Amino acid sequence: MKAAVSPMLVRLADERATGVLIRERGALYLVDGQVVHAESPAAPGIDDLLVAGGRLPRAGWEEAIARAGARHMVGRFLVDSGRLADGELEICHLGALFDAAFFTLAPSSGPTRFRYGVSHWIGPVRPVSAAIVARESARRRALLAAIWPYPDIDSAPVVPRAPTAGRRIPGRQRRVLSLADGVRTPEAIARALGRPAFHTLIDVRRLAANGLVETPTVPTPPPALPAPLPPFGQYADPDISLLRRLRDALEESL
Amino acid sequence: MANTEAALKEAMTSIEGVLGVALVDYSSGMALGTIGGSKDLDLSIASAGNTDVVRAKVRTMEQLGLKDEIEDILITLGTQYHLIRLLKGRSNNGLFLYLALDKDRSNLAMARHQLKKVEGQLDV
Incomplete structure (x- = not known):
């Protein structure tokens, strides 16, 4: 299971590497082989979670970056300056870490790189073992598929x-x-x-x-030999409402 | 103002008969922290599974139109108690504490009281 996610991550964890693992959809920051942070363009960052979530004013976040960003101690600063409780920072940070890691570790054919020695400005919060991060990402993928496999x-x-x-x-x-x-x-x-x-x-x-939002239809590959088109006007419109009622009824009986 | 590990340790030591504790993120079913557990009690599996218990109860309450909140959920087994306490933090992350107790060695009323205290310390 681990190897299927990223063989490189397993190797880096084994050699207790420090740096950043960059994949197609995000990056994992490691210290001594443990995951200390993750970022992905597909996932809101910890700043989005704290500011849009209403826990921290934008100005408070920017001040923390200005005063502790260069020292790579933003997390610590938020707690020491009384803006966040210790537990609160940890929970929010872990939420952001596992979220970004899920997208970063998504199966992809893109290149994987590792830059040794790079660290993130958020600084130490709570490291998680690479094996746990990989296992959780796989569990999340399976959970989504179990809910609605589209x-x-x-x-x-x-x-x-x-x-x-x-x-x-x-x-x-x-x-x-x-x-x-x-x-x-x-x-x-x-x-x-x-x-x-x-x-x-x-x-x-x-x-x-539950049928409350549309499921996008996947474009099916065109058949090798398209059937000749019938003359214009001979197609009956598919009865969408009938199809929906049928689907709803089938779902109810599941 | 404890961090999660300290709060879970506090639960483990202050509550009589504890077999394991987990702090669980309700939306994803992920255990954000665990302590205790054994080969017979895998806390990450318990965390994910009990998320479904909480969700089923929340949904039932919605269907009944009950305008109330779940404080805790108690499940009584032959030899264990399982206690789920939903956290009402200001960040409203949707978290719960999950506690497994040995029925013979525990005091349910005390355990509920202590778990409430642990929630207070967590301050999330």
Whole structure:
């Protein structure tokens, strides 16, 4: 399982390397072979989680960067200056770390590089073993597939569907749904809410499984020999509402 | 103002009959910290599984239209108690504490009281 994720990560953990592992969709920062931070363009950073999540004013975050960024002690500074409690920083940081690691360790064919000696400005918070990070990323992938096995939904704009009358939606999903406007992707919704991207993917897949947002249709490869087109006007429109009712009924009976 | 490890250790030592404690992120089902456990009690599996327990209860309450919050959930086995305490932190991350107790060595009322104290220390 470990080797399937990134053989290089396993090797770097074994040799207790310090530096940054850069893959197609993100980066993992290691100190002595342990993961101390992760970043991915697909995941809101710890600053997004703290500021958009309402825990820290933007100015407070910027001051921490200005005063402790160069020393690579931003995390410590946030706690020592009384802006965050120790536990709060840890939880938020771990949330951001595992979120970015999930995207960084996504299966990809792109190149993997490691730059020795590089460290991150957030500084020491709580290191996690590389094996745990790899295992958790794999568990998350399996969890998404178990909820609704359509990975294309993760990167597409979220399109809400007309709700079935009387259906109650859990609070966290309701807030995701309220930002689904056919333009925002799950990642954009995550940033707006100040929540980890993976958590938003879970909500979006659950919403899709319940028929509350559209599941993008995967373009099927064209057949080798396309059938000749019938004369214009002979196609009957597919009865979308009938298909939806059928699908809803099938889902109800699951 | 304890960090998570200190708070979990506190739970482990201050509560009688504890077999294991985990701090769990409710949305992902990931254990953010664990202490104790054994080969018979894998806390990361327990964390992920009990997330489904919490979600099922939250959903049922929504369906019933109950405008209330879950404080804790108690599951009584033949030889163990499993206690789930939902945290009401200001950052509202959706976390819960999961506690497994040996039924013969524990005092349920005390354990609930202590777990509440641990939540206070966690300050998340």
